[in-house]
Amino acid sequence: MGRVMNAGMINDLAPGALARFQDGFARALLADATGPVTAFAPGIAALAAQPAFAVYRNTVIKGCIDALQANFAAVAKIVGDEWFRAAAAIYVRAALPTDPTLLRYGADFAEFLARFDPAAELPYLPGVARLDRYWTEAHSAPSQAALEPAAIAGLAPEALAGAVLHPHPAARWAWFADAPIYTIWSRNRSGDALGDDLDWRPEGALLVRPRDCVEWIALDAAGCAFLDVCATGGTLSEAAQAALDAQGNADLARLMSTLLEAGAFGRMSFNNNQQIEKEHS
């Protein structure tokens, strides 16, 4: 092979030289561009001092910020481009992606916003970020047919009480006790203007993907408590009790119908132990 013999051959004799190069280069990528390059090892400093180093620095940071802006579309719409990208740049420097599928980047962006001082005046922002994240999770969850409402129509009341409805793999829900997060999120997500008619009240949200696309509806405290129990494998009677505990006036028949129609469940099983206990009691 036409191998060039030059100073670079020295590297061949130094085990770990490539790893050291990558440690130094990665550190220089995230360093303050206006800071002194003398902080780096000589080989890295010679690269970081070149104006072209900014191409790599900018591409890495921009790629991460673009991904966050795509993944948190409602947050970005609320705060505007400039604010969002400045906040995202701080998040990126603290936590680069660990997964190259950037659709999954920002798993704890909502928690970051909750701790982020400049966001203190927008206390609803972390909740909106959480729903943006739920949209992504619902969008990329395993494809599965939703449980048909007819599946439980023919069950005897006792069988129904012991049935376990398992949430659909794409279903995500949350109750927000302090703010109308669902209305704020859905209006920003769908492009509707957030009018003056915003009623400041607690709200919950359910996101589902029973077919191709992610769909969403408002869900009350009873519905969220009901699904929380379903997700842990609790029976319908246990879920119903939790719904009533959360909201004394809950209309259980209507709630069940709403959840089934939305496609919130993936399958149904039966808690046989409970049946047996009943028979022996």
Place this chain on the structure above:
Amino acid sequence: MTTDLTAGLGLKPQHYDAALACPADGLWFEVHPENYMVAGGPRIAWLEAIRARHAISLHGVALSLAADAEPDPAHLKRLAELTRRIEPALISEHLAWSTWRGAYHPDLLPFPRTGDALARISDNVSRTQDALQRRIAIENPSHYLCMEGHGWGEIDFLTELAHRTGCGLLLDVNNVYVSARNLGYSAQTYIDAFPGEPVMEIHLAGHSPDPNLGEALLVDTHDAPVAPEVWALYERLIARIGARPTLIERDDKLPEFSTLFAERERAEAVLRTPFAWAA
């Protein structure tokens, strides 16, 4: 499997409907597999629908083959799963690194081409080909930095990598042009010296001057039509090595599908031109 591929296009979500409906013979589409490593949902459903009509090439950006570490087993497993699901006509990656110590840097980062690096990258390419049970093609990157410490020229390095691992090469003609301009060498000499036999695929794309440094630094932005100089290098290459699957890459400032398709038709016309040596 790759012999009937002519010229292809990078697939963008905005063009799914037009791409799906396009009836051209030999047309194929290339995607970044990282964008489709999902359990389910519309993304993978779109790709499977396109795959039912057209050949697909998986062009990875995140295996980080030039990192001084083995490819992430979880990422490699997801790539193998996607490969089984999509049955791509081509699989390619870059002579670059991006993931390092668990952090993903969304770029194709440079390294000194040393003997150590060649041994590590050869091992990483072999591991990848073993995991995928497929030959992959490795792409020459764009260069922006003057770097000391290269023990190997890039063409020799790629040639030796192909020799050691049996991998193919992906020759990005725009990367050659951009790098040659930035580092001050002849793109034509590079193109003429590149070994033809291992070339499994060719990339053509647009570039832009750096917003701060202007023409002194060209950036591989994929946000413009293929430049006339790059077309000339491509025609020269095909005249020497013969037809190879050729991709028009466009990632930013996306035009209508028909505009990209016209560039694809131009590449396809070059591929139909008889070789210089056969005339």
